[in-house]
Amino acid sequence: MTISRRDLFKVGLAAGTALSIPSVLRAQTASAGARTVHMVKSTDLRVFDPIWSAASITADHGAAIYDTLFSLDSKFMPQPQMVEKWSVSADKKTYTFELRDGLGWHDGTPVTAADCVASIRRWAEVAPGGQLIKALANDISKKDDKTFTIALKEPLGLLVEILADLTPPCLYIMREKDASRPATEQVTTKIGSGPFTFNEALAKPGASITYDRNNKYLPRKEPSDGLAGGKVVKVDRVIWDVIADQQTAMAALQAGEIDYFEAPPADLYSLVESDPNLELQVLDKAGWDALVRINFLQPPFNNAKARQAILHLIDQEAFMRVMAPDSKYSSTHTSIFGGATPASNNENTGWFRKGGDPEKAKQLFKEAGYAGEKVVIMQPTDWAEGSNASQLLAAALQKIGVDAELASMDWGQLSTRRANKGPIENGGWNLFITVEADYSLGNPLTDPLLTANGDQAWYGWPKNDEYEALRANWANIATLEERKALARKMQAIWWDFVGDARLGKYISPIARRKTLTGLIGMPQTVPMWNMQKASA
Numbered sequence: 001m002t003i004s005r006r007d008l009f010k011v012g013l014a015a016g017t018a019l020s021i022p023s024v025l026r027a028q029t030a031s032a033g034a035r036t037v038h039m040v041k042s043t044d045l046r047v048f049d050p051i052w053s054a055a056s057i058t059a060d061h062g063a064a065i066y067d068t069l070f071s072l073d074s075k076f077m078p079q080p081q082m083v084e085k086w087s088v089s090a091d092k093k094t095y096t097f098e099l100r101d102g103l104g105w106h107d108g109t110p111v112t113a114a115d116c117v118a119s120i121r122r123w124a125e126v127a128p129g130g131q132l133i134k135a136l137a138n139d140i141s142k143k144d145d146k147t148f149t150i151a152l153k154e155p156l157g158l159l160v161e162i163l164a165d166l167t168p169p170c171l172y173i174m175r176e177k178d179a180s181r182p183a184t185e186q187v188t189t190k191i192g193s194g195p196f197t198f199n200e201a202l203a204k205p206g207a208s209i210t211y212d213r214n215n216k217y218l219p220r221k222e223p224s225d226g227l228a229g230g231k232v233v234k235v236d237r238v239i240w241d242v243i244a245d246q247q248t249a250m251a252a253l254q255a256g257e258i259d260y261f262e263a264p265p266a267d268l269y270s271l272v273e274s275d276p277n278l279e280l281q282v283l284d285k286a287g288w289d290a291l292v293r294i295n296f297l298q299p300p301f302n303n304a305k306a307r308q309a310i311l312h313l314i315d316q317e318a319f320m321r322v323m324a325p326d327s328k329y330s331s332t333h334t335s336i337f338g339g340a341t342p343a344s345n346n347e348n349t350g351w352f353r354k355g356g357d358p359e360k361a362k363q364l365f366k367e368a369g370y371a372g373e374k375v376v377i378m379q380p381t382d383w384a385e386g387s388n389a390s391q392l393l394a395a396a397l398q399k400i401g402v403d404a405e406l407a408s409m410d411w412g413q414l415s416t417r418r419a420n421k422g423p424i425e426n427g428g429w430n431l432f433i434t435v436e437a438d439y440s441l442g443n444p445l446t447d448p449l450l451t452a453n454g455d456q457a458w459y460g461w462p463k464n465d466e467y468e469a470l471r472a473n474w475a476n477i478a479t480l481e482e483r484k485a486l487a488r489k490m491q492a493i494w495w496d497f498v499g500d501a502r503l504g505k506y507i508s509p510i511a512r513r514k515t516l517t518g519l520i521g522m523p524q525t526v527p528m529w530n531m532q533k534a535s536a
Contacts (some may be wrong), residue, residue: 046412066172070164078164102218307498324506341442
């Protein structure tokens with residue numbers, strides 16, 4: 001199997017723009033002015049419930065239509081958002097929160113404390129930080145229409161930080177009748193209290209999604225700072241256009257048919273930089289960690305030696321060449337805690353070898369008792385970097401005698417299929433490639449990828465009780481040095497049972513027209529408030 005890297009053309013791209021852009025998009029944008037922004041996201045939005053899915057595209061949707069109790073500012077400090085004020089009891093066990101005035105749902109009804117309580121309880125079913133709060137809580141209940149409390153069995157000094165964390169699934173507040181649905185069932189309504197409303201009439205799944213400014217939204221009075229402060233919407237409408245072909249998306253950006261291209265191919269960075277109307281911008285300076293998620297429930301990876309084989313098989317530099325070909329934006333990486341966080345370390349990384357070690361991987365598969373079972377790799381065809389890396393992984397496995405097969409699908413289908421815990425013949429899977437914000441990997445209390453609690457863990461469902469016992473101690477440690485020491489112990493265990501396998505780290509700049517300004521640079525989430533568009 002060979003990897004298909006598009007021979008992306010640079011000469012004459014602009015000249016062919018008009019022919020490259022689908023006529024439906026040209027029709028949509030013909031009358032668009034400075035009050036409408038067109039964005040091409042990295043994947044298509046298929047799942048609308050930001051609690052059911054931790055996908056970045058779904059989190060961005062959540063940030064548009066929902067609001068949060070707290071938000072992180074540019075220094076990653078929690079600030080009140082829906083909350084007006086809060087207090088903690090003398091014994092540090094009971095937190096009381098009062099909502100600010102002016103909060104209302106898109107359907108015209110007021111936001112109440114009962115909505116917040118139901119949302120916290122649902123979020124706590126799946127988010128690692130929420131699970132910790134749920135385990136420590138005696139009660140989460142409303143006091144009156146604007147006030148609710150969280151009563152704990154023991155103090156949890158990080159409670160507000162956990163409520164504010166921006167690692168998906170984030171604590172987006174939903175209506176009580178929506179949040180009463182189990183977290184394992186998708187909420188299909190799209191009614192929030194956030195700064196944008198979802199335009200159902202203009203929704204064209206697979207083609208475009210439209211958001212309108214919520215004219216009834218009352219921003220906070222504080223200046224915008226990171227994801228905190230006033231969420232002031234400065235445009236009337238934002239449209240997410242689905243353009244799967246990167247060449248077509250780039251042509252549309254050059255022609256001014258779109259304003260924002262989230263995942264420009266590295267091959268065309270120089271083209272963006274040479275165009276006086278375009279600009280590359282890094283919104284998340286810490287970048288992304290790429291990894292292979294491994295299904296612990298199905299053979300051959302229910303055996304630790306088969307999982308260790310993946311560690312030795314991977315040539316990180318090769319994977320980075322197909323995911324982030326511009327070397328100034330990528331690097332090798334071996335810490336489960338990210339590369340730019342205080343917890344990052346090199347404990348138990350002797351498995352790492354430049355170029356990988358295919359012979360060692362082959363030996364470990366043999367020791368695991370691999371008997372030729374089919375290994376299914378879910379390949380997201382609408383995410384070029386993930387698709388290319390999936391092909392490279394399949395080729396590497398096939399070279400050492402593993403019957404690896406690619407299951408092609410778009411990211412929306414992958415987001416649904418990865419929840420299947422069944423065997424391959426019943427629509428299950430063995431491996432898939434994803435990325436996580438480097439920032440999020442610094443906190444094992446809130447990042448789903450750093451859990452190893454079996455059925456409650458993130459997709460792949462890794463399980464290791466010794467690791468989980470250490471992870472539970474994170475909330476009780478006060479000093480940075482103690483946390484660094486704990487991180488080293490946790491990583492030493494992780495690389496023995498292999499909760500996942502890392503492919504490297506990269507920074508992914510977005511491309512935008514210079515007329516689009518005010519984009520907020522934070523990890524994980526790309527908010528749409530604060531941005532504005534000048535007339536061309």
